[in-house]
Amino acid sequence: MSQKGFKAIQERPERLAPGHRMCAGCGGTIAVRNVLKALHPGDKAVVGNATGCLEVSTFTYPYTAYEDSYIHNAFENAGATLAGVETAYNALKKKGKIKDNYKFITFGGDGGTYDIGFQSLSGAMERGHDMVYVCYDNGAYMNTGIQRSSATPQYADTTTTPVGKNSNGKPQSRKDLAAIMASHNIPYVGQTTFIGNMMDLYNKAEKAIYTQGPAFLNIMAPCPRGWRYDAPEIVNICKMAVETCYWPLFEVIEGKWHLSYKPKNKLPLEEFLKLQGRFKHLFKPENADLLAAFQAEVDKRWEELLEKCE
Amino acid sequence: MAIKERMSGNEAVAYAMKQINPDVMPAFPITPSTELPQFVASYIANGEMDTEFIPVESEHSAMSAAIGAEAAGARTMTATSSAGMALMWEMLYVAASNRLPIALALVNRALSGPLNINCEHSDSMGARDAGWIQIYAEDNQEAYDNFIQAYRIAEHKDVMLPIMICQDGFIISHGVENIELLEDEKVKEFVGEYNPAHYLLNENETMAVGPYAVTSYGMESKRAHAQAMMNAKQVILDVAAEYEKISGRKYGFFEEYCLEDAEYAIVAIGSACGTAKDAIDALRAKGMKVGLLKVRVFRPFPGAEMAEALKNCKAIAIMDRCESYSANGGPLAAELSAALFKAKSQAEVLKIVYGLNGRDFTVADAAKLYEDLADIAANGNHETEEYRYIGLRE
Numbered sequence: 001m002s003q004k005g006f007k008a009i010q011e012r013p014e015r016l017a018p019g020h021r022m023c024a025g026c027g028g029t030i031a032v033r034n035v036l037k038a039l040h041p042g043d044k045a046v047v048g049n050a051t052g053c054l055e056v057s058t059f060t061y062p063y064t065a066y067e068d069s070y071i072h073n074a075f076e077n078a079g080a081t082l083a084g085v086e087t088a089y090n091a092l093k094k095k096g097k098i099k100d101n102y103k104f105i106t107f108g109g110d111g112g113t114y115d116i117g118f119q120s121l122s123g124a125m126e127r128g129h130d131m132v133y134v135c136y137d138n139g140a141y142m143n144t145g146i147q148r149s150s151a152t153p154q155y156a157d158t159t160t161t162p163v164g165k166n167s168n169g170k171p172q173s174r175k176d177l178a179a180i181m182a183s184h185n186i187p188y189v190g191q192t193t194f195i196g197n198m199m200d201l202y203n204k205a206e207k208a209i210y211t212q213g214p215a216f217l218n219i220m221a222p223c224p225r226g227w228r229y230d231a232p233e234i235v236n237i238c239k240m241a242v243e244t245c246y247w248p249l250f251e252v253i254e255g256k257w258h259l260s261y262k263p264k265n266k267l268p269l270e271e272f273l274k275l276q277g278r279f280k281h282l283f284k285p286e287n288a289d290l291l292a293a294f295q296a297e298v299d300k301r302w303e304e305l306l307e308k309c310e
Numbered sequence: 311m312a313i314k315e316r317m318s319g320n321e322a323v324a325y326a327m328k329q330i331n332p333d334v335m336p337a338f339p340i341t342p343s344t345e346l347p348q349f350v351a352s353y354i355a356n357g358e359m360d361t362e363f364i365p366v367e368s369e370h371s372a373m374s375a376a377i378g379a380e381a382a383g384a385r386t387m388t389a390t391s392s393a394g395m396a397l398m399w400e401m402l403y404v405a406a407s408n409r410l411p412i413a414l415a416l417v418n419r420a421l422s423g424p425l426n427i428n429c430e431h432s433d434s435m436g437a438r439d440a441g442w443i444q445i446y447a448e449d450n451q452e453a454y455d456n457f458i459q460a461y462r463i464a465e466h467k468d469v470m471l472p473i474m475i476c477q478d479g480f481i482i483s484h485g486v487e488n489i490e491l492l493e494d495e496k497v498k499e500f501v502g503e504y505n506p507a508h509y510l511l512n513e514n515e516t517m518a519v520g521p522y523a524v525t526s527y528g529m530e531s532k533r534a535h536a537q538a539m540m541n542a543k544q545v546i547l548d549v550a551a552e553y554e555k556i557s558g559r560k561y562g563f564f565e566e567y568c569l570e571d572a573e574y575a576i577v578a579i580g581s582a583c584g585t586a587k588d589a590i591d592a593l594r595a596k597g598m599k600v601g602l603l604k605v606r607v608f609r610p611f612p613g614a615e616m617a618e619a620l621k622n623c624k625a626i627a628i629m630d631r632c633e634s635y636s637a638n639g640g641p642l643a644a645e646l647s648a649a650l651f652k653a654k655s656q657a658e659v660l661k662i663v664y665g666l667n668g669r670d671f672t673v674a675d676a677a678k679l680y681e682d683l684a685d686i687a688a689n690g691n692h693e694t695e696e697y698r699y700i701g702l703r704e
Contacts, residue, residue, distance in 0.1 A: 046382065046510050061521035069510040072520035073377055074400060080371035083364060084336060084378025084386075089511055091333035091362040091384050100513045120374065123367030 006199055012037050013067075015045075020065040021057040025231025027194065027221025027238075028054050031136040032107055034198050035217070036068075038205035039103060046071065046085050048106030050078035050117055053143040054136070076116040079124035079133060082106040086129045103209050104131035110151035111141040114177050125184045125214045132208045132215045135177065138223035146226040150175040153246075154297065155290055157278045158226070168281065168290055173297050181216040182252040188213075189252040192260070193220035194238045200249055200260055207251070220247045228277025240272040245302040250309065257308040266302070269295045312557075313491040319447070319482035322454035322489055323389075323415050323475070324349030328359050329497040330461065332413070333384035333504075336364035336375035338394060341427045342479040343417035346389035369394035373401035380410040381519045383509030385461065387412065391479060392419035395433045399440070405472045406441030407535060408519055411464030412472040414442070415457060418580070418631075419479040420667050428668020429479040431579060432632035434608075435641050441535055443473040443542055444609040448565075448583045450487050452606075453477040455559055458492065461501050462549045468541040474609075478581040480668065496556050539610045546607055563612035565604040566619055568594060572601025574683035575620055577646060578629040579605045582664070582671045589676035600680045605642065613649030620650065624687035625658040627679050629700075631665040639663065639697035658686045661697035669701045 015036035022029045032054065039045055045068040049055045055072045058065040073081040082104050092098045108117055113135040121133055140158050141147040147160040154173040157163040161170040178191045188211040190204035201219065208215035220241060222234050229237060241247035244267045249260035270291065273279040282291050317325065324346050327335075337347035353359040362384075366372045372388050380386040390398065395416060405412055420430035434444055443463060447453040456475045464473040477483055492500075508517050523531060543563075550561040565583075568590050569575060576586045583604040593600045603619055620626055628647065630640020638644065639661035647659055660683065665671045679700065686692075 044513070048378075055520075056522040059518055059521045061523040061527045064518040064521070066518060067516070069512075069516045070518040071378060071381055071510060072522075073374055073404060077371060077374035077401070080336075080366060080374035081378040083366075083371075084334065084375030084380075085382040085510060086378075087334050087336075087362045087364050087375065088379040088382035088384035088386070091379075092382075092511060094360065094362075095333070097383075098511055098513065102511060119367060120371050123371055126367070127364065 001199070006197065006202070009037060009202060012041060015039065015067045016058070017065045017067060019063070021060065022053065023224060025224040025234050026053070027138060027223060027234060028109070028136045030194055031134065031219045031221045034201045035105065035134055035205040038202055038209055043103055044068065044100050045103045045105055046082070048072070048078050048082035048085065048104070050106070050108035050112030051075035052109040052112055054107055054109065056143065075112050077120045078106045078108045078112060078117055079121035082131050083124040083127065083129045086131050104129070105134060105209065106131065107134045107136060109142065110135060110137040110139060111149045114151045114175050115149050122184065125181060125186050125216065128213055130213055132217060134217045134219060136219050136221040138221050138226060139174070140223070140226050142223045142226045151177065154294055155279065155282055157281065163281045168287065176301070178216070178218045182255070185255060186214045186216065187211050187254055188215035191218045191248065191250050193241060193247055193249070194235065195242055195249070204251060226278065229275055233275055237272070237275050240267065240275060243267045244269045244272045244298065246272050246298050248302060248305055250305065259306070259309040269298050313493065315489050315491055316486055317450055317489050318484050318486045319450040319453045319477045320345040320417065320484065321349065322450040323457050323477065325491060326454050326457035326497070327387060327415070328353045329492070329494050330458070330501050331359050332361055332387045334362045334364065334376070334379040334386045335388060336366045336372045336379070337388050338366050338369045338372045338390070340369070340391050340394040342419060342483045343389045343391040343394070343415065345483070346415055346417070369397040370401060373398040373405060376412050377401060377405050377408065377410060380405070380412050381408060381510050383506055383511045385504040387415065389415040389417070391417045392421055392433045395437060396421055399437065402437055402440040402442060404520070407531065409470040409535070409538065410472055411461065411470055413457070413460040413464060414472065414474045416474050416476045417479045417483045418476055426667040427479070429481050429581070430632050430666055430668070431630070434474060434476050435632045435634070437474070438609060438641060441471065441539070442609060443471055443539070444476060445473065445607055446476045446579045446605060447482060448581060448604060450482055450485070451489050451559070453482060454489060454491065455553065455557060455561065458497055458500065459549050459553050461504070463542065463545050465504060466545045467507070469538050469545050471538050471542060481581040492557060500553070500556055543610050543612065561606060563607045563615055564619070565606060567602040567604065569601035569603055569619060571599055571622070573599040573624045573687065574680050575601045575603055575623045576627045576629060576676065576679060577603045577605065577616070577620070577642065579608065579642060580631065582629065582631065585671055585673055586676045588673045589680065592673070593677060593680055598680065598684070608642070611645055613645060614653065616646060617649045617653035617655055620657065621653070621655065623657045625660065625683035626650070627660045627662050627683055629662040629664055633663055633666065637696065643697065658691045660686060660691070660693065662700055663697060664700040671701060675700050
């Protein structure tokens with residue numbers, strides 16, 4: 001797509017209205033705004049949402065920030081809930097009670113997606129509902145106050161894996177949810193974050209929404225409170241996540257893996273970690289081995305990804 | 311002309327489901343309600359229904375998908391038992407709070423543990439404060455009739471609440487008895503089309519469901535929900551009166567069997583009432599003034615009406631087919647005792663727990679209970695325990 005064409009897309013009316021209560025510098029709302037921009041003008045949507053920061057800050061009674069119909073149900077069931085909405089659409093369409101086209105997009109944080117909502121997500125994807133599940137992955141339970149999730153990176157300092165005399169943060173490395181979703185043999189899986197003019201995010205959201213069948217989109221969405229950075233730093237953090245290959249950009253289309261971007265010079269992981277307070281302890285001289293171990297894990301996963309994409 | 315058939319309770323409710331033909335059914339298998347989604351899936355496979363069936367991966371997802379579908383504007387149903395209902399628990403409250411008139415066919419079964427698949431009311435009684443309407447049946451006929459009436463009650467504009475249509479696991483669900491079914495057209499006309507005022511897929515307006523409500527708003531939401539439950543009382547009676555016209559069968563909050571002049575009464579829910587009726591027939595033949603109050607509607611709770619119906623009784627046994635571990639008897643006994651107190655009843659009350667984990671309740675048990683009531687009425691209530699078990703092995 002030409003830059004001019006993309007500019008027109010960026011100028012589409014916002015479907016997440018301003019005035020919500022999310023933090024400045026939050027990745028969650030950037031994800032939502034840009035995913036919803038990928039809806040073609042004229043197409044209607046029902047937006048779903050797992051309980052989390054996004055829900056409590058964008059639908060605080062009696063205000064909603066959504067221009068589209070919206071449903072929040074609970075923490076662990078965004079997949080099943082939207083599956084129900086999508087099925088209702090099929091039923092009512094079949095009976096001639098609805099004429100317009102609707103798309104179904106649900107948002108969950110990593111806690112509601114990787115952990116407590118994992119079964120509900122897996123079931124919805126396996127059953128083949130025509131919907132998109134978007135995980136805005138900020139790597140911890142941020143709404144309840146920065147507790148570790150299975151998406152939390154190794155060694156991160158969280159309130160349930162606090163750094164202390166006998167602790168270096170989270171002991172385990174993160175679950176690779178995009179790969180698990182790809183193993184469901186669904187037609188589309190994409191992983192992205194906020195890079196440049198958001199073209200990568202837009203392209204993937206557009207494909208996810210307009211691919212027939214279930215689609216999963218994993219968006220790294222930094223959290224200034226949990227990651228401990230100054231709000232404007234988010235752009236740099238996302239860039240470094242990609243340039244260090246900590247957060248690779250890729251798609252899995254009909255089972256085929258495609259790398260979206262390969263850095264010319266893969267940067268050391270420190271370039272990503274040093275921007276965030278949650279990894280501060282890793283830069284103590286006595287923790288050099290932890291840093292090396294983390295780098296080795298990132299390298300291993302990157303190599304495996306390159307192999308899959310060949 | 312009504313159709314005369316022989317069916318189990320599950321077959322009867324599945325037949326009602328077929329006749330109503332709702333838009334969406336998410337469901338998950340669990341004994342003894344498993345047959346319901348099976349029958350529906352077969353009806354769909356054979357082109358006899360066009361409901362969209364969602365074979366979900368858990369009961370939590372069944373209720374979650376039901377909430378999504380109903381909020382989207384589709385008439386929705388599901389079915390479950392026991393642990394399945396327990397797994398839905400969180401979502402039962404959300405469904406009711408969102409004022410979604412989902413119909414749930416509940417086949418009552420004991421909650422674990424110990425693991426047991428037989429009849430008990432612990433599942434629905436545990437959910438008694440979830441904000442759902444609860445209607446119980448004595449047999450397959452009532453289970454069928456109640457399900458046909460379900461959407462008319464739940465979807466009424468003054469109500470808009472989910473509804474649980476309960477039947478005793480195995481005893482009713484798998485017991486085959488004679489039944490009278492209504493013609494498809496009659497059911498279709500009675501139940502009518504579902505046209506909600508607001509829904510997610512309304513092409514003319516958007517809607518947002520499931521807000522975060524701060525302290526300034528949440529309490530009003532709950533009070534409005536409570537009002538809907540109060541409103542349900544009249545609607546239940548109105549729908550029953552209309553149903554009588556097409557079926558010839560009369561329903562209310564409860565059934566009074568030989569109660570008018572009864573000195574000794576049993577109050578119970580479900581299939582045990584049929585057993586009690588047999589005992590009553592035998593004891594009445596011997597001249598004993600015994601009667602039964604069979605609770606049909608437990609939510610909303612018709613406490614004042616029940617107390618009025620029992621006002622001439624000298625002694626009343628209130629029977630619960632579940633433990634509530636309150637050390638004070640079961641939930642029906644607790645709530646009805648309170649209603650009797652409010653009505654200034656002077657009757658002796660005996661709280662009974664029976665039938666746990668499918669333990670039989672026999673005609674002999676019921677007859678003995680009436681004799682105990684007569685003894686208590688004559689000689690005073692010498693019960694030292696707060697409540698009594700029937701059928702417990704020594």
